[in-house]
Amino acid sequence: MMRRVALAASGAAVLLGALDAYVVVGVLTDMVRDLGIAVNKLQEATPIVTGYLLGYVAGMPLLGQLSDRLGRRFVLQVSLLGFLVGSVVTALAADVPLLVAGRVVQGLAGGALLPVTMALVADLWEEHRRSAALGAVGAAQELGSVLGTLYGIGVASLFNALPLFEAWEPQSWRWVFWVNVPLAVIAMVIVQRTVPNTRREVRIDVVGGVLLALALSLLVVALYNPKPEESVLPSWGWPVLGAALVVLVAFFLWERRAAVRLLDSEGVQWLPFWAVLGVSLAAGAALMVTLVDVELFAQTVLRRDSAAAAALLARFLIALPVGAVVGGFLAARLGDRWVSFAGLAIASASYVLIAQWPADVSGFVLTRDLAIAGFGLGLVIAPLSGAVLRVVPSVRHGVASAFVVVARMAGMLVGVAALSAWGLHRFGELTAGLNTPLPFGVEKAEYARQMAEYQRRLTEALLTEYHEIFLITAVICALGALGSVLLPSKRQQTESVSGSLKSTK
Structure with a gap:
């Protein structure tokens, strides 16, 4: 109790x-x-x-x-x-x-x-x-x-x-x-x-923690752009990204030589550990792309206001915690590996469906596809959280859990930045020869025809941009599903690891 x-x-x-x-x-x-x-x-x-x-x-x-x-x-x-x-x-x-x-x-x-x-x-x-x-x-x-x-x-x-x-x-x-x-x-x-x-007698890697925190902080600063309509990255983006890379290299060099490490390699099953981080990265990228681009799709293609766009996104957000709870119960019975695989496979299929949305997509299709995507990504949360605890010694559970969340949020930041950059590039290509019609020197009917044609081509360009972004997101989820195969199996979950970890306590 x-x-x-x-x-x-x-x-x-x-x-x-x-x-x-x-x-x-x-x-x-x-x-x-x-x-x-x-x-x-x-x-x-x-x-x-x-x-x-x-x-x-x-x-x-x-x-x-x-x-x-x-x-x-x-x-x-x-x-x-x-x-x-x-x-x-x-x-x-x-x-x-x-x-x-x-x-x-x-x-x-x-x-x-x-x-x-x-x-x-x-x-x-x-x-x-x-x-x-x-x-x-x-x-x-x-x-x-x-x-x-x-x-x-x-x-x-x-x-x-x-x-x-x-x-x-x-x-x-x-x-x-x-x-x-x-x-x-x-x-x-x-x-x-x-x-x-x-309490446990565990030494703390303060230097490694500070270096990793600094690298992540620089990454957040570099990827944040208050004027995305002008450029993919802000004016300080590339220099700060370079600084983040330097600090990250310094972190790995420190971890190789330090007597006390942020995540001690002793007792860690590295292959499934990196698989957990990779899958978490993929799930985070898909999550953030959905939060950003579904709302943009609603405003630019469906011509809905911000309140209606937020209401549309709620279909995805409501299904997400439902999937998290269901994923927890299923993982206890079926194992982390296949629940994570199924969740990302479902999400991948849903993004393929989202990538086919027409400009006049119906409310039922919007609700169905977004709910499936949210439920699929939700299924992954508990298996990843449980899997990482199974592949590291118990004395490292706290920092291992932190790494999973950090990987997910890094995926959110990097994923939306990369796919937004691709989307802006493609939209520029698709609209390079598209000029806004002007109501001067033409008949009213001709101007209306030109404006209608302009709006049609603009919508087509937007649709192409979003379709490609969501298809890439489907591929990211599919790669995450493949990475899930490296997670611990149900048989491995039921095996006690305490004997092999006693030496680390």
Whole structure:
């Protein structure tokens, strides 16, 4: 019973961290207005969104390893406290730099919650019963992604509607972060009473963690482009990418020679470990491409407004956590390998269907294809989380879980950047000879005919661009499915590995 309460509290913390990754999207307009940012300079507000992601990705590997050494309860408590402090700083911020600082602190703390909770599941559940619990944690993460924007709008609107807080109307967005304070305190109390205070004699690779965090941070900065309509990468993109590569090389050189490594090679089954990371990378790329390009398809091809485009994407997002829960139950019975294979194979087939959408695609087809894609990608979450814990020693569970999440988010960043670059290139090629008709020197009927022809060719170019992007996404998912074959089999899952790992404890 106590372990279920511990999982519920930790899962709620994961949900809260995931919610705050997207919570500012729905209230960004209010934040911009309150902070005095000009409408024509909205790029100044972009670090508010990316700051959390930067902290989330950068701090996750080292914080995951720290939980192996300092104990799950201690790191969870410190993370929740950091999340609380970051929320207070964000809520009190009077300018963009302080606001971004608060968001980065929130992200650093939130980045530890998911891998530490996954490692906690490994501590508290037997191996053959672990997948369902991991699926629940994965579902909490995905549910936060689904509800983040709506959660922010709902909390701000609630306080805005209360007469007691009418004076705070221009700053109603601040309540989104003030609400985190009591929620974090409640979670800390429950974690203190239910999570075991286990510690292990594990040395920490601070240098390796810092180098990897710096490389990931530089990657996030390099791939973020506030003006994608002008170029694939920002003006600083290539130099920063070069710097990220240099730091990444330095990380691998350090890991080869260091006495203490971020992920010690002793006891690690490297082939399935790299397979898990590769599959996670592929799933992350497919996920982010869907989040970006489905909404763009709705706005540019289907001519829907942003609200209708978001409603269309909800079909995918709702199916994602459903797939995560189902994947957890199936993995416990069928094994990680084939559930992951099936999930990515289903997703690949769905993207082939999405790549055939016409300009007048029906609502039923949209719902069917997006729901199948979301369900397929959701199926993969629990098998990957469980598989990585089976191929590394128990003393490395925290950092191994962090690597899976980092691989997935790296796939999200790199995948959308690469496919967006391809899409922009193809769209430029397809519209190179397409000129906008002008209503001068021609009859009204002729101008209408030219405009209709222009719109038809523009839509065809957009369709070709999206079709190719989704076909490439289908190939990425198919490669991920093939990589899943290298995951542990059902027979390997049922074998005890404790005997071979005793020497590492």
